[in-house]
Amino acid sequence: MSDIPGDLKYAKSHEWMRQGEDGIVTVGISDHAQASLGELVYVELPEVGSELSPGDACAVVESVKAASDVYSPVEGVVTEVNEALADQPELVNEQPYDNGWIMRLSDVNKDDVAELLDAEAYQATLEED
Numbered sequence: 001m002s003d004i005p006g007d008l009k010y011a012k013s014h015e016w017m018r019q020g021e022d023g024i025v026t027v028g029i030s031d032h033a034q035a036s037l038g039e040l041v042y043v044e045l046p047e048v049g050s051e052l053s054p055g056d057a058c059a060v061v062e063s064v065k066a067a068s069d070v071y072s073p074v075e076g077v078v079t080e081v082n083e084a085l086a087d088q089p090e091l092v093n094e095q096p097y098d099n100g101w102i103m104r105l106s107d108v109n110k111d112d113v114a115e116l117l118d119a120e121a122y123q124a125t126l127e128e129d
Contacts, residue, residue: 045081
């Protein structure tokens with residue numbers, strides 16, 4: 001069973017987001033997504049300064065099995081990317097909700113956040129698959 005922290009919001013495409021007190025949003029892929037992909041060997045990060053809309057493909061995670069796009073769950077501007085993933089893509093597998101984050105966004109559209117799933121609703125989508 002996947003780990004689904006209750007303090008995060010989720011997209012149906014398996015991205016999670018955590019909003020900090022400063023309004024900055026951290027984004028990564030869910031435990032379910034990383035487990036489905038298997039051992040990650042490469043992460044292509046978005047460019048800092050990129051303006052994203054919900055559903056935009058903004059990063060790529062590659063495993064020994066497949067490559068998969070990562071989609072922005074919300075509208076925002078990329079302010080930071082997790083440079084550690086260049087040398088340690090396995091951080092996404094080992095700590096998907098902590099050191100395995102992919103990007104941080106500012107100027108996030110609050111309406112987009114409201115449309116994301118809570119942990120219970122995200123769990124329900126996994127059970128449907």
